[in-house]
Amino acid sequence: QVQLQESGPGLVKPSETLSLTCTVSGGSISSYYWSWIRQPAGKGLEWIGRIYTSGSTNYNPSLKSRVTMSVDTSKNQFSLKLSSVTAADTAVYYCASHRYGTFDPWGQGTLVTVSS
């Protein structure tokens, strides 16, 4: 059973870059899509984007100018960078396996707060 775990700073200053990593265990990261999704407190879910293990990416148009995703197959990890963050980027960030249009399984999520 594949498991995912997000890691990274829980506090980021406004205008700086948010950086998170997702570590995949219990299976290989190769030959699949992997996504990032976020959820502000008390609100709904927003898909951020996805990466294939070849490095090919698709981003949500609303965030595309600020998002960069990468993958390190040797470490079974993939990463998210979101630049020029504001308070509106404060959310729980989830990584998830992305197959046949579904997100399953998900990591437990990590709260990132944007504040000075």
Add this chain to the structure above:
Amino acid sequence: DIQMTQSPSSLSASVGDRVTITCRASQSISSYLNWYQQKPGKAPKLLIYAASSLQSGVPSRFSGSGSGTDFTLTISSLQPEDFATYYCQQSYSTHSFGQGTKLEIK
């Protein structure tokens, strides 16, 4: 962008009730529709994929139907562990979610 609208936004029901949640897409998405359950402080869990296929391990009291723009999630007999927030998600293009339906105990 495809907008997903769920109704109702919240719902009160009792154990044993039959409950239906609706999800409407702003344009046709064929059967590219999935349903998730989220409990407080937890990640969402996939329940239904491709509009009507039950994810492995999900109880058979959950079912999904619909195609095109209108979809439903039905719970045939509510159990205490079903009280949660439910989200629909389209995978037709640039994945998007509905705003959620919070199912509360009456």
